[in-house]
Amino acid sequence: MIRVAVLGAGRIGQIHAANVAANPRAQLVAVVDPVESSADALAAKLNCEASIDAAATIARSDVDAVVIGTPSDTHAHLMLLAARAGKAVLCEKPVDNDLGKADAAVAELKQLSAKVMMAFNRRFDPSNIELRRAIDAGEIGDVRQVIITSRDPGLPPRDYVAHSGGIFRDMAIHDFDMARFLLGEEPTEVYAKASRVVNKALMEEFNDYDTLMVVMQTASGKQCHINCCREAVYGYDQRFEILGSTGMLMNDNLRPSTVRRYNANETEALQPLLNFFLQRYTDAYRNELDAFLKALQEGTPMPTSPWDGRQALRLAEAAIESVVTGRAVKV
Incomplete structure (x- = not known):
């Protein structure tokens, strides 16, 4: 059972969180959003914890992986934060809105041998x-x-x-x-x-x-x-x-x-x-998450990589x- 935190409680975060909660490979530990009422509402619906602090949630010992469904300009920062903490990551596109930041993130993720999958659901x-x-x-x-x-x-x-x-x-x-x-x-x-x-x-x-x-x-x-x-x-x-x-x-x-x-x-x-x-793309989102979790369980390469995002x-x-x-x- 892979313990997962979902970052973002907007429309994409809600989809990812519901899919994590329904997947037999995973346990939804927490959802995170800077808007406290959004995090609380989604957590109550899916019976998990709520937080407004992404860094603190990523650092939790009972979180194995994070799903990033936050605004695009936060992706690279949160991916690196999770990877440095040894957590696996499923991140929505793009790596970042800035190609230079994306290149730097991809290089560091490679150096860390991080388990990161880009969420190209199609x-x-x-x-x-x-x-x-x-x-x-x-x-x-x-x-x-x-x-x-x-x-x-x-x-x-x-x-x-x-x-x-x-x-x-x-x-x-x-x-x-x-x-x-x-x-x-x-x-x-x-x-x-x-x-x-x-x-x-x-x-x-x-x-x-x-x-x-x-x-x-x-x-x-x-x-x-x-x-x-x-x-x-x-x-x-x-x-x-x-x-x-x-x-x-x-x-x-x-x-x-x-x-x-x-x-x-x-x-x-x-x-x-x-x-x-x-x-x-309801089925695609479910299949995407399952492919991520399966790769983690079986130790196989991620189906899509930060390089694909780059x-x-x-x-x-x-x-x-x-x-x-x-x-x-x-x-």
């Missing part, structure tokens, strides 16, 4: 696992192109935007990681365009964007196209297409039901898409540079 979605399995089995021959569509149903709260690090580091970073995961190679060139068409005033206030497109290419010529938007009025839009030399794979959106309706006014009528990532962040930084300069950026 790799653990059952459908995406099947995509990777089919590619590895040679079902579509050599991968040539990956196309990723990723659109949220609406803008996040203003306070979230303020601390997110921007759409490239926050939202699209999942897509940069999935590009690496599906291409099987590192992109070496990035070209991006971004605009403010959903809420221009809010995006200008934080020097951010709400709509983007990215084109990437690997050294061997494989290509990836990513398009993201903070608002899709029809729901949470998550699609993948992988073109190979002998075929194609597609992963479409999930819906509450696959029933299609036909009548005099419409054909192929379907239920709306799932509302948000918390519904779309590489996704490097692609995000290259995309931002491309938007600013109007040129493709070598990685």
Whole structure:
């Protein structure tokens, strides 16, 4: 039984804490949040201790591992704090909003031989696992192109935007990681365009964007196209297409039901898409946590590493540079 503390009692922290509490490999010891009422409410719901002090909780002798679901700009600090204390870590993306800090953290974590896993949950979605399995089995021959569509149903709260690090580091970073995961190679060139068409005033206030497109290419010529938007009025839009030399794979959106309706006014009528990532990736979050706990119990390598987090962040930084300069950026 692995004794776990969850840092963060916001929407991601709540998901992680509930999954820890429900996992037979783990015991949820405590939840931590600087907002005491949030920590207390979640702890009461899940029958564990509450705290406002992350450092003190990490240092506890009855905590073997921590799950970090705090704001992005706290990740590197908390990962290092836990690793120095000899604790295993499952950390939400990114490593940090700053690439220099991320590089320093990755280097120290390697020196410490820390057991750290980056929480790129989409790799653990059952459908995406099947995509990777089919590619590895040679079902579509050599991968040539990956196309990723990723659109949220609406803008996040203003306070979230303020601390997110921007759409490239926050939202699209999942897509940069999935590009690496599906291409099987590192992109070496990035070209991006971004605009403010959903809420221009809010995006200008934080020097951010709400709509983007990215084109990437690997050294061997494989290509990836990513398009993201903070608002899709029809729901949470998550699609993948992988073109190979002998075929194609597609992963479409999930819906509450696959029933299609036909009548005099419409054909192929379907239920709306799932509302948000918390519904779309419920299984992925559970699988991700279980993979982390299983690796700890069996002493096997973590499925995703701080280096994976660093590489996704490097692609995000290259995309931002491309938007600013109007040129493709070598990685």
